[in-house]
Amino acid sequence: MLSLRHFIYDLLIEKGLSDSAAKYLNMLALLLGLLLIAFIVDFITKRILWRFSSGVAKTTKTNFDDILISNKLPRNIAHIIPLIILIEFVPQVFADFAYTEDIIEKTLKIIAILLTLRIIKSVLHSIRDYLKTLQKYKDKPIDSYIQVVMIFAWILGVFSTLSILTGVTFLKFAFTLGTASAVILLIFKDTILGFVASIQVSINDMVRIGDWITFEKYGADGDVIEINLATVKVQNWDMTITTIPTYALISDSFKNWRGMKASGGRRIKRSVIIKVSTIKFLTAEDIEKLKKIQLVTKYLENKSKEISEYNTAHGADKTVLINGVNLTNFGVFRKYLQTYIENHSAINKNMTLMVRQLEPTSQGIPMEIYAFSKDQRWENYEFIIGDIFDHVLAAVKYFDLEIYELTLGNKV
Incomplete structure (x- = not known):
């Protein structure tokens, strides 16, 4: 890339272009070439990973790999190689434009963080979907735990992004934000309450997916169809959906008809x-x-x-x-x-x-x-x-x- 950069630049100078024009045209040519290479690599990598993962999925007895594919994990992983190529060669493309190079590099690093989060999300959603296929986990609030992990992942992602934008190291930035923990706790109050409540609901086996509950305060009377970190969704008998805060299950009184169903009458x-x-x-x-x-x-x-x-x-x-x-x-x-x-x-x-x-x-x-x-x-x-x-x-x-x-x- 270095020799090519000089070759194009020298060729343009020989053609009688000014130094400034030669630099801009050289940068555009290299950028288009780099984007084309990245696109081709991304296309080939996706095809290879898709065929490989599909072949493996067909030969295995478990359906976990099929779920990984349905949650686009191979596709997200395929973006890693072209992104590495872009990060590696962007300094060569923008060697004569230091300010633009700095912006592009930071942008690519932020994209890398977002891609990492997408990969984590694909893995976690695959684990969630797989566990829900197992009988002993069908009525457990798996969504709550997945959401907690994703919240921590997003917090780390936001910290890393701010660290890149400000130029402050990640650890120093995290320690600085630690002093504002009271504000953070206030912002995530509902999330923290929901997390604690979901753990208590799970440990005490208060509510399961599929349970018929009656919660007069929220006008809920029907089957629980979803339990996540912040809310519990109840499909009422008139087919409407009532959303209840998860922490309300431990702070308020409600009626669970599971005992009636289990009793045989x-x-x-x-x-x-x-x-x-x-x-x-x-x-x-x-x-x-x-x-x-x-x-x-x-x-x-x-x-x-x-x-x-x-x-x-x-x-x-x-x-x-x-x-x-x-x-x-x-x-x-x-x-x-x-x-x-x-x-x-x-x-x-x-x-x-x-x-x-x-x-x-x-x-x-x-x-x-x-x-x-x-x-x-x-x-x-x-x-x-x-x-x-x-x-x-x-x-x-x-x-x-x-x-x-x-x-x-x-x-x-």
Whole structure:
């Protein structure tokens, strides 16, 4: 390059050009030649690396090398050789233009820093994508850790760039900025909080990708689709996306439904309100009528026998119905629902299952079904509840009970 530089310059002088014009034309000719060489080398290097990496990827069993290619690692590495050529020969091209040479050299060094960051990014993204293909890492906040490493890499890159521009050594520049650490901490406050939070979330296994969470403060109710350093993305059931700060997961209260999914059942907790005025003791005629309802036939037979024996033994005067022990339509209805739920095919029999009477209210007495459905899918879960309470609402009248409805002049 040195002999070529002098050859072109001397040739131009011989042609009668002035010294200044010869220098400029010489510099432009050398620059075009250098850029052409760099472009050709870059093209050839990319082709060689692409074919080599593709060949290796086809022969290996792991898909990691395929992921490296998809994240453009070979392509980014291919730029290294032409960049080294440019840095090496730029001083020769701009030998007569010291000021321009200094600017170009600094620019190329900054480009080298950016290229290094791109290579690091390609490697880290490949590691992230590969880990997400492994079952044990699918629900881990891999993005958070990748982002932390990239932040440190960018900080080093910015420090190196400023060091090149100012002419101050990297270590001296870093030590100088150390005195402004309070400002740096303030600037990166959210990032630091997010980093600490993501570590705590991961260690304590609070949230995984795929978990259904409910976060009322942020209006989130759906599946976690992404956990990164600063935010957690939740896809709500209406298909909207809610973004929650990562540190909010440890500073605020939210509900994670993972336990429900892992339990094998989804809770049903719903009640109907029975009008107090319709609750009554059952007469012998009432009991005989209710025995026709198959789910309580055996119960009524056994219970009637027990009650009759008890009342006889204690000399209860049954001319007044309240005396002694009696069945009520409300109690028999509760037993009917209990038996109905126990025999329902969609209910998980290995989990809590009961029908209970709640505290009376101004409207009446709530009768609550507390059970767990086998199917946890939302649409099927709602169908099961609808099926159960369709039956409950239709069954009430067979026990001479009424469900409270708010109407003008309604009496409990």
